[in-house]
Amino acid sequence: AQSVSQHNHHVILSEAASLELGCNYSYGGTVNLFWYVQYPGQHLQLLLKYFSGDPLVKGIKGFEAEFIKSKFSFNLRKPSVQWSDTAEYFCAVRGNNRLAFGKGNQVVVIP
Amino acid sequence: NAGVTQTPKFQVLKTGQSMTLQCAQDMNHEYMSWYRQDPGMGLRLIHYSVGAGITDQGEVPNGYNVSRSTTEDFPLRLLSAAPSQTSVYFCASSSGVSSNYGYTFGSGTRLTVV
Numbered sequence: 001a002q003s004v005s006q007h008n009h010h011v012i013l014s015e016a017a018s019l020e021l022g023c024n025y026s027y028g029g030t031v032n033l034f035w036y037v038q039y040p041g042q043h044l045q046l047l048l049k050y051f052s053g054d055p056l057v058k059g060i061k062g063f064e065a066e067f068i069k070s071k072f073s074f075n076l077r078k079p080s081v082q083w084s085d086t087a088e089y090f091c092a093v094r095g096n097n098r099l100a101f102g103k104g105n106q107v108v109v110i111p
Numbered sequence: 112n113a114g115v116t117q118t119p120k121f122q123v124l125k126t127g128q129s130m131t132l133q134c135a136q137d138m139n140h141e142y143m144s145w146y147r148q149d150p151g152m153g154l155r156l157i158h159y160s161v162g163a164g165i166t167d168q169g170e171v172p173n174g175y176n177v178s179r180s181t182t183e184d185f186p187l188r189l190l191s192a193a194p195s196q197t198s199v200y201f202c203a204s205s206s207g208v209s210s211n212y213g214y215t216f217g218s219g220t221r222l223t224v225v
Contacts, residue, residue, distance in 0.1 A: 001170070009151070034213060043201060044154075044216045090153060097161060098169065099144065099203070099214060103153040 002027035002095045006102035014110050015083055021076040021105045023091030032094040033074040035065055038104075039087045047089075050074065061085070083111045114138070117202050117217035124192040124224045132187040132220050134202035140215075142205040143185040147171065147198040148219075154201065160185055192224045 005024045013019065025031065032051050036044040048059025055067040065076045074091060086109045091102040118133045136143065144159035146169075156169030160179040174196060176188040185204075189196060202217040 004153075006153075036216075043218045044203075046213045049213050092154075097142075097167070098156060098159065099205075100156065100170075101146075101154040103151060 002093050002100045004093050004100050004102035011107045016080050019078045019081045023074045025072050025093040027095045029095050034092040035076050036090045037087045081109050083109050085109050115204050115215050115217035117220050122222050128192050129190050134185045135183050136204040140204035140206050144203050145187045146201045149198050194224045197224045
């Protein structure tokens with residue numbers, strides 16, 4: 001079964017700072033990759049996904065992620081965060097009929 | 112609105128009680144799954160189904176049963192609740208394991224076992 005690692009579980013930064021969240025996965029087959037966001041008290045919402053093609057994927061709200069196959073990574077970035085980006089972010093990998101999640105990154109943006 | 116509907120939103124159980132968490136989707140999705148979310152643990156897959164009549168275990172299946180008699184519904188049963196099952200439960204669906212549309216999540220059920 002696949003596994004997903006997310007580092008720096010708690011991130012605190014100021015508005016306008018840049019954000020990068022790391023995601024590494026282990027799986028030997030073809031994978032689909034996702035980033036989800038969970039705002040306080042809400043359910044998960046899809047930020048972006050990668051299935052094939054251009055490894056640089058652009059999602060909603062100014063987020064983007066880059067798939068680097070050789071590094072088994074799918075890091076999430078945003079050049080300039082806003083207070084409204086305060087949320088928990090989850091990387092997920094689908095393979096073999098299963099969608100597996102990382103443990104999440106709690107991001108707090110200070111106004 | 113189309114989507115994934117979970118009921119109830121909140122539930123408190125006593126140890127040893129049984130209950131069923133309901134999940135229904137109206138998007139004709141083949142794939143449905145149940146996750147539990149615990150602080151610092153992310154979401155862990157409990158059970159999943161790739162179609163009516165087909166279910167399989169996920170990462171943490173113990174203490175939970177599922178069935179999939181229709182495409183729309185995928186209930187999760189706790190036969191004898193334990194405090195370790197206190198968690199937030201999410202149901203998700205997808206139009207297929209090779210779907211390009213990702214997964215749609217329900218709004219969650221917050222379960223407390225005392």
